[in-house]
Amino acid sequence: MAWQxxxxxxxxxxxxLAEALEKEGLDAGYWLPKVSQILGIKSREVLQHLEYxxxxxxxxxxxxxxxxxxxxxxxxxxxxxxxxxxxxxFEAEHPLPRPPKVTYLEDLIKTLQQMKEHxxxxxxAPGSSASAVHEAKRKVTQTSSLTIYSLLQSLQERVQKDxxxxxxxxxxxxxxQVESSTFQHLHGHPEIQNMVKEMKAAHEEYVNLKEQDxxxxxxxxxxxxxxxxxxxQELSPEQKRERLVFMENHMKGLWSPRVKNLLQKHSAVEDWxxxxxxxxxxxxxxxxxxxxxxxxxNIFRDLEDTFATPEPPSQSKSKSDRPQSKAxxxxxxxxxxxxxxxxxxxxxxxxxxxxxxxxxxKKTSLQDRQPSKDTELPLYFLQKLLTMDYHL
Numbered sequence: 367m368a369w370q371x372x373x374x375x376x377x378x379x380x381x382x383l384a385e386a387l388e389k390e391g392l393d394a395g396y397w398l399p400k401v402s403q404i405l406g407i408k409s410r411e412v413l414q415h416l417e418y419x420x421x422x423x424x425x426x427x428x429x430x431x432x433x434x435x436x437x438x439x440x441x442x443x444x445x446x447x448x449x450x451x452x453x454x455x456f457e458a459e460h461p462l463p464r465p466p467k468v469t470y471l472e473d474l475i476k477t478l479q480q481m482k483e484h485x486x487x488x489x490x491a492p493g494s495s496a497s498a499v500h501e502a503k504r505k506v507t508q509t510s511s512l513t514i515y516s517l518l519q520s521l522q523e524r525v526q527k528d529x530x531x532x533x534x535x536x537x538x539x540x541x542x543q544v545e546s547s548t549f550q551h552l553h554g555h556p557e558i559q560n561m562v563k564e565m566k567a568a569h570e571e572y573v574n575l576k577e578q579d580x581x582x583x584x585x586x587x588x589x590x591x592x593x594x595x596x597x598x599q600e601l602s603p604e605q606k607r608e609r610l611v612f613m614e615n616h617m618k619g620l621w622s623p624r625v626k627n628l629l630q631k632h633s634a635v636e637d638w639x640x641x642x643x644x645x646x647x648x649x650x651x652x653x654x655x656x657x658x659x660x661x662x663x664n665i666f667r668d669l670e671d672t673f674a675t676p677e678p679p680s681q682s683k684s685k686s687d688r689p690q691s692k693a694x695x696x697x698x699x700x701x702x703x704x705x706x707x708x709x710x711x712x713x714x715x716x717x718x719x720x721x722x723x724x725x726x727x728k729k730t731s732l733q734d735r736q737p738s739k740d741t742e743l744p745l746y747f748l749q750k751l752l753t754m755d756y757h758l
Contacts, residue, residue: 379409390436468516482558503552581624585648710741
């Protein structure tokens with residue numbers, strides 16, 4: 367019978383397609399229906415005609431990150447992302463309201479808000495099912511990916527490295543992968559809402575600060591990269607290190623001298639808490655180098671007060687003044703000991719310095735940076751003293 371032959375031929379094609387999937391390590395039981403339903407593929411031969419846009423549709427369905435690489439190999443998608451005509455894809459899909467031309471970040475935010483409303487409407491629609499909501503999330507995630515990619519392309523063409531970095535920091539924190547231009551997981555209402563909130567806040571702060579001071583704006587950009595996470599999660603030191611390397615590679619020496627100096631100090635002594643405090647101070651307009659100078663002046667003033675030459679005792683002082691003089695002396699000694707502890711010199715007093723101490727001074731001098739802690743001031747001062755010409 368003809369229908370039996372057609373059935374047998376269809377089964378044979380499905381078997382060959384399943385074998386192609388299994389060859390790349392993909393579960394045919396899961397992916398065969400996906401490939402058939404999403405792309406309408408019934409045979410292995412069609413795979414050679416698929417394009418990057420088709421891969422994006424499947425990438426939203428992955429359960430593990432390695433499956434994306436397997437799909438790329440199956441569809442022979444190269445690592446280099448081709449130019450995508452966003453408007454043609456939207457016209458072909460028609461799942462959502464057509465977004466405006468994605469050229470500026472404000473356009474992206476507006477589109478993401480539309481995506482959020484679309485998911486909300488799909489969930490609240492009469493007779494809505496889990497599969498309908500899942501399909502809405504799939505299309506929203508795909509549309510968001512294409513819109514973000516389009517904006518990044520526009521920013522690259524205008525060479526707006528700072529704004530491009532801001533978009534990348536917010537989107538990658540919510541799972542966007544630059545290599546594949548897709549999100550790791552399907553996005554629902556909470557994920558879209560969080561991305562919109564973070565992007566609006568970061569953009570408004572950056573633009574306002576840039577109008578006042580480039581240093582403060584760049585500090586805001588850095589702080590965003592080191593702190594932005596979904597649901598206010600904490601980043602580990604290793605994650606912060608990766609974020610900082612990513613930001614420095616992206617800007618490629620475009621930081622202002624003020625921010626560059628701040629990063630150089632951090633590279634000498636890695637202290638994430640202090641770096642974030644310094645960035646907060648810079649954003650608020652409180653310059654750290656002036657603060658360091660003021661701190662050093664306060665310490666030198668304390669030293670002058672502590673080691674001030676005492677006035678010779680007056681012959682007219684009565685014996686009744688002696689207890690008060692001893693009390694003042696005790697207070698001064700206590701303040702002196704506190705100052706030693708503050709400078710980290712309690713282990714050196716009252717003994718003299720030895721050769722080991724001068725080796726420490728020499729080691730400290732090799733670090734081309736300003737002191738960042740009170741305990742670094744004594745050795746920094748002695749190192750400067752050793753470099754002076756004693757004939758002067």
